[in-house]
Amino acid sequence: MGAYYETVRTRSLDLVEGLSPEDMGLQSMEDASPAKWHLAHTSWFFEQFILKEYQADYQSPDDRFAFLFNSYYVKMGPRHTRSNRGLISRPDVDAVLAYRFHVDAAMQALLHQDRTDTGDVLELAILGCHHEMQHQELLVTDLLHALSHNPLLPAYREPTPAPVAKAAPLDWIEHGGGLLEIGHDGNGFAYDCEGPRHKTYLRPFRLASRLVTNGDWIEFMQAGGYQSAEHWLSDAWACKQREDWDAPLYWWQQDDQWWSYTLRGPQPVDLNAPVVHVSYYEADAFARWSGQRLPTEAEWEVIAREYPIKGNFLETGNHRPVASQHPNDPQLWGDVWEWTQSPFTPYPGFRAPKGAVGEYNGKFMCNQFVLRGGSCATPIDQMRSSYRTFFYPHQRWQMLGLRLADDV
Incomplete structure (x- = not known):
C-alpha cells in the first residue's frame, strides 16, 4: 500500500510541475478551486480521517489547516468559504508542499506499522488515494478554466498538435x-x-x-x-x-x-x-x-x-x-x-x-x-x-x- 500511496501522491506533484505560484493560486469561479488548495485539501483528507484518528502522537504543522482546507464535511467542523479559496495567499505554495511532505511521512510510517486496526487504516487510505485522483482531475480542469480568462491564452503543457485520425462512421x-x-x-x-x-x-x-x-x-x-x-x-x-x-x-x-x-x-x-x-x-x-x-x-x-x-x-x-x-x-x-x-x-x-x-x-x-x-x-x-x-x-x-x- 505504501508504494501505491506514493504513486498517487507523486502524480499530483507532477501535475503542478512548471506552474508558477501565481498559477497555483487562481480561482476563476465558485465551482473551481486553486491548484494549491487541491494539494492541501487532499493532504487534509489523510490527516483528518486517518492520522488524527489512528496515530496517537500525530501533530499537524498548523492546526488552522483543519479550517482552511476542509471542503464540505460538516461533521469535521467549520470551514473557509468555498468561493474565497483563491484569497488564501498564505500559507504559500512552499508551506503547502511542506504540509504534504509532513503528512506523507506520517502516512508512510503508519502504513508500515503492524497494528490490530490495519484493515481500517488501509480501507481509508485507499479511499484517500481515490479521493486524490478525483482532485487530480479537478486540478487540471479548474486550471483550464482559470487560464482561459487570461487574454494571452497560455498553455498548461506544450502546445503540440493532437493525434490525427478520421472519426469512425456511427454504428x-x-x-x-x-x-x-x-x-x-x-x-x-x-x-x-x-x-x-x-x-x-x-x-x-x-x-x-x-x-x-x-x-x-x-x-x-x-x-x-x-x-x-x-x-x-x-x-x-x-x-x-x-x-x-x-x-x-x-x-x-x-x-x-x-x-x-x-x-x-x-x-x-x-x-x-x-x-x-x-x-x-x-x-x-x-x-x-x-x-x-x-x-x-x-x-x-x-x-x-x-x-x-x-x-x-x-x-x-x-x-x-x-x-x-x-x-x-x-x-x-x-x-x-x-x-x-x-x-x-x-x-x-x-x-x-x-x-x-x-x-x-x-x-x-x-x-x-x-x-x-x-x-x-x-x-x-x-x-x-x-x-x-x-x-x-x-x-x-x-x-x-x-x-x-x-x-x-
Missing part, C-alpha cells in the same frame, strides 16, 4: 434488454454510491459505438440548434438564454474556422475528435435534434462492462479529447465523461457510511445527473463499469461530452 451496439444487475460487484474498491448491486429492467435498446464529435456538433449549430427552443427543455432554454450560449465552452470562431482553448493552448477544432465542455442541457438538446436520446446509466453500464478499459485517460498526456486511434473498436472509455439521462439518486438499499466520511457522496444525491466512462483528465485507475460521477445540468467546465442511444 450501433444493440442489446436485448431484460432484468439485469448493475452496480459494483464487491470486488475491489468502489465508492459508496456505486452500490448496492441490484436488478433493473431494461427495454431493448442500442448505444452508439462512438462519441458525438465536433463535426457532429457543428452540424447541430449550423442547423440552428442554439437559435431554436424546439429541442430544448424549458429549464435548458432559459439557461442557454441567460448564459448566452452559442457553442461549447472555450470555442470561438476566427476567419471561418472554429477554435478551442485547451490545456495545450488554442487549437483548431478537430472535427473528428469528441465534442467536450457541453452541459447536460446542450447534450439533451443535441440528442433530441438527432432523433435519438441520451442513454440511461444502466444501459451504458451493461454495454461498457463487456469492453476492456482502455482509451484516452490522464496518463496518455494528451490533455484533451482526440480522434479515436482505433476507429473499428467501440469507443466506450476515456476522452470525455458521457452524460446520461439518469439523475444521481441512491440505488435501492443505499445507506451512507456513518460519520463524516458518509458525506462523501450521499449528500449530493439531488438535482444532478450521472456521467459515465471517464475522460482525458481522469486517472485510469479510477475506472470501472460501475463508476458514477455527477454534475449539475448547467455545468460545462469539466471534460463533458455524450454518446447517443435509442430504443429498439
Whole structure:
C-alpha cells in the first residue's frame, strides 16, 4: 500500500510541475478551486480521517489547516468559504508542499506499522488515494478554466498538435434488454454510491459505438440548434438564454474556422475528435435534434462492462479529447465523461457510511445527473463499469461530452 500511496501522491506533484505560484493560486469561479488548495485539501483528507484518528502522537504543522482546507464535511467542523479559496495567499505554495511532505511521512510510517486496526487504516487510505485522483482531475480542469480568462491564452503543457485520425462512421451496439444487475460487484474498491448491486429492467435498446464529435456538433449549430427552443427543455432554454450560449465552452470562431482553448493552448477544432465542455442541457438538446436520446446509466453500464478499459485517460498526456486511434473498436472509455439521462439518486438499499466520511457522496444525491466512462483528465485507475460521477445540468467546465442511444 505504501508504494501505491506514493504513486498517487507523486502524480499530483507532477501535475503542478512548471506552474508558477501565481498559477497555483487562481480561482476563476465558485465551482473551481486553486491548484494549491487541491494539494492541501487532499493532504487534509489523510490527516483528518486517518492520522488524527489512528496515530496517537500525530501533530499537524498548523492546526488552522483543519479550517482552511476542509471542503464540505460538516461533521469535521467549520470551514473557509468555498468561493474565497483563491484569497488564501498564505500559507504559500512552499508551506503547502511542506504540509504534504509532513503528512506523507506520517502516512508512510503508519502504513508500515503492524497494528490490530490495519484493515481500517488501509480501507481509508485507499479511499484517500481515490479521493486524490478525483482532485487530480479537478486540478487540471479548474486550471483550464482559470487560464482561459487570461487574454494571452497560455498553455498548461506544450502546445503540440493532437493525434490525427478520421472519426469512425456511427454504428450501433444493440442489446436485448431484460432484468439485469448493475452496480459494483464487491470486488475491489468502489465508492459508496456505486452500490448496492441490484436488478433493473431494461427495454431493448442500442448505444452508439462512438462519441458525438465536433463535426457532429457543428452540424447541430449550423442547423440552428442554439437559435431554436424546439429541442430544448424549458429549464435548458432559459439557461442557454441567460448564459448566452452559442457553442461549447472555450470555442470561438476566427476567419471561418472554429477554435478551442485547451490545456495545450488554442487549437483548431478537430472535427473528428469528441465534442467536450457541453452541459447536460446542450447534450439533451443535441440528442433530441438527432432523433435519438441520451442513454440511461444502466444501459451504458451493461454495454461498457463487456469492453476492456482502455482509451484516452490522464496518463496518455494528451490533455484533451482526440480522434479515436482505433476507429473499428467501440469507443466506450476515456476522452470525455458521457452524460446520461439518469439523475444521481441512491440505488435501492443505499445507506451512507456513518460519520463524516458518509458525506462523501450521499449528500449530493439531488438535482444532478450521472456521467459515465471517464475522460482525458481522469486517472485510469479510477475506472470501472460501475463508476458514477455527477454534475449539475448547467455545468460545462469539466471534460463533458455524450454518446447517443435509442430504443429498439
